[in-house]
Structures are given as structure tokens and as C-alpha cells.
Amino acid sequence: MKDGPDIARIAALIGDPARANMLVALMSGRALTATELAHEAGVTQQTASTHLARLTEGGLLRQAKQGRHKYLALASDDVGHLLETLMGVAAGSGHLRSRIGPRDAALRKARICYRHLAGEMGTQLYDSLQARGFLDIGDGPRLTSAGQGFMRDFGIDLDALRQGRAPLCRDCLDWSERRKHLAGSLGRALLGRIEALGWARLRPDSRIVEFSRDGERAFAERFPTALETASGSD
């Protein structure tokens, strides 16, 4: 009967709303303290403490004590990937979100999806790279030699990225757009570069990525969509 690993155990861990909120909050890639997570989940410290203990014991979180603070983060990229996959299924099949607030609009525009850029801006980046022949999409994205030049020119150290265990390019299905965007270590590096250039900054209390007016223009120039390239843009 029970063929394979015990998926119910860890699904149940994610299945509680308070814990799910904590996990989603950690998808930004930042480590948060227990108190911050308690606030994020809308429960008291005591309750949060037990939840966090269970999540850690269950292998979903990693914790690091620092003074009297306890910082928590997702245990691995696998966990982040699992949460993204869950979001995809939850958004696709199943109830649509009940209400679309202004918060959601910003979230759809640009957000962090476990350290890389997602939302409309994320898919635009992906499409732009593909349309200009920098990214070759077969059964999974791959950087062309022209693309390698482009990335270096944009200030990304590809050799350093290749050191890591994580794949350079990976695509990730967007729950809001239902289209692909770029994940993997390159995806992360691109977001980091965009931040470093001052084009955008991470809103501290959520996963929303806020582009400045100039930043958005610079972004559109660097990563034009197929249409803008063809027509000369506005």
C-alpha cells in the first residue's frame, strides 16, 4: 500500500494555514526571526514556536541561532521548488483567489519567486531573452553563446555561477501568468544585478519587487519584448 516515502507527513506540515504562511514568507529567500514569522502567520509567539519546531523537525526549515534571535530559512532549494509547484497547482486547478486587491496587482507585476524574478516582469525577461536568441528553449532553457556574451556584458559572472551545484538555467511556471520565467542560479543572479543597479528594491514585508520609474524604463530597454523590438517601442 504505502509505496514510497511518506508524503502525507510533509504535506500535512504545509497543510496548516499558519505554517503555510510562514513558508510562503520565507520564499523570498531571506531568513526571518521567529517573532517576524509569528506576525506573518497571525498567531502568537507560543503557537509560532511549536509550528517552527515541527517544520524544522520535519526537514522543511533550517535554523540558525544568533544571539537571542533565531533565524529561520527554507532548508533547501528543493523545498522552495516544492512550494512553487504547489502554488502552480493551487492557482491552476482549484478555486481562483477570492478577491484581487491592489496588493495582488503589484504581486502579479513583479515578485520574488524564491530568489528570482517572477510575475509579468519575469515572463517579459524570459521572452525577451528568447526572442533575441540569447536563450534557446528546447526542453528546458539554455544559454546560447550570444547569450553568454550578453550576460557578461550585463555584469554577471557566469563562471562563478557554474561553480555551484544548482543548474544555471531552469524554467519555472508562473502561477499568476501561467507562463514560464527564468529560475536557476542565473535567474537569481539577474535579480541580484537588477537590485544592485538600483532598478528595483525588495519591499521589506512581502514578496513584491518594486521597480522605480527609471528602473522600469532601463529594464524595458535592456529586455525589450519581441513587439517593442520590431516596432521600435513607445
Add this chain to the structure above:
Amino acid sequence: MKDGPDIARIAALIGDPARANMLVALMSGRALTATELAHEAGVTQQTASTHLARLTEGGLLRQAKQGRHKYLALASDDVGHLLETLMGVAAGSGHLRSRIGPRDAALRKARICYRHLAGEMGTQLYDSLQARGFLDIGDGPRLTSAGQGFMRDFGIDLDALRQGRAPLCRDCLDWSERRKHLAGSLGRALLGRIEALGWARLRPDSRIVEFSRDGERAFAERFPTALETASGSD
């Protein structure tokens, strides 16, 4: 707070042991009746009925009435992929399975992972294709032109596969081997061909794939590992 889709809702659906067992049973890709699933989960029909209703309502299952039977299947490949991802996380981080029985040994050797071949045989197939230059692994598998010839020779209609929406090649992390094997429509087609050739058959009540003695030999000949290729095999 609640950024994005409601992942807790569907995680909670998977989080119940009875429901999880049902879902895992459906990972074979076959559609099963309500009674079969009740037996699989070890609960009575009444209990199973409510579970199945919830899973369907939650968008995880698809049902088709046929006479007085009700056949249930996973709603989409996405759901299958989600379950497999869950298995990966559950097997990796977290408790190891309590006991490894003979059932598990067979399961580790060769099993169905949502319609494609997984386990030792699955990773062997993957490694073999890669070692012989049929599969190019960059950031995701891709069939080389030599590989295309090989597949046609093996009796696989690539053009037909390309018609579908699903990607041709995709890699899938194996929970038992912690290594990759081949998913995607090509992965499915390969399993189908292996079955059609009589090399193996699906054990009706589980996800185990049973190779015959001759079938295993033929498989090893067609998909030799790097070592066997180099040394001339046994």
C-alpha cells in the same frame, strides 16, 4: 500576508494519510474505481467516498462515470509532478522510511513514476542515453540528432510525440536513487515500448514494474551503462 494562491488548502488535501495513499496509487497513471481506492487506502467505502469528493472538488482528481463504476485519475500531469516533488522532499530531508521490505526493493529497482520508468532501471536508462551521446544534458535533457535516430530505430514515433503539449524530454529527480531519470512524453513512450516488446509488465496492484529475465537482458543490451560499454559487458 497571504501572498499568492492558497497552498495550504491543497497541501491539507494531500496531508491526510488515506488521501495520500489514494493519490500515490493513482500515480501509475491508471484510472481506478472508488472501491479499489478505498481498499488501497485501507478505509471503508463511505470514508473513501467523502475523500474522493473532496479531492475532486479540490481539483486534484478527475472523474469519469462508466456504468455504475466511477473511475478516478489524477487531474493533470501537474498533479503527478507535484506528488513526485513531494516524494523527493519527503525522502531526502525528513525521516527515512521506517522499514525496507522486499516490496521496497522491487520498488527501488523499477517502478512507474507517473507513466514513465523510475528506480534503478530508470536511472540506468538515463545514464546510458547520456553516455552514448543520445541525450545532451545541459540545464535539462535534450535529444541529440544521433539520439533521434536511436529512438526511431527503437520504434518510437517522435513526430507524434511532438504533437502533444507536454515537453518531449524532462528530467525527474528520483526519490529512491536521488538521481535523475527521464520523464516527459519521450519517457512515457519509452516505457510503453518496453512494455509492448514484452520486456516488462506492470504489476496490477502496485507501481512496481516487473522485468522478465529475457527482458532485463535485452534492456541491458539496448541501454548499456558506461562501464559495460567500456569493458565489453558480462
Add this chain to the structure above:
DNA sequence: TTCATAGTTCGATGCTAACCGAAGCATTTC
């Protein structure tokens, strides 16, 4: 019609776990 099988609905029961108040540690600051 009568019987059998597949599946659903209802009501009652019992267990699990989420939750918070209060008290208890540990670490930092004054």
C-alpha cells in the same frame, strides 16, 4: 420484479492538533 453491486448521504463518535495564557529559560542591556 427481485436481487446484487457501486457509490452516496446522514448522524454520531472519538481523536488530533491548533490555540492561547501563564510561567520558565536564555541572552543582552543598563
Add this chain to the structure above:
DNA sequence: GAAATGCTTCGGTTAGCATCGAACTATGAA
């Protein structure tokens, strides 16, 4: 030292839900 802050443990309450027996509907067979 004492006070403050971050986090944990304990105990008791409450709510949700998985479970099954029993009764009910629907399809198919004799």
C-alpha cells in the same frame, strides 16, 4: 546585580475532521 527582550514549555480548552454504521439511490443482472 536587575530589567528587558526573544523564545520555549506546560496545561487546558476548543474546533475540526476522519471514521464507521446504517439507510438510501442508481445501475446492471437474473
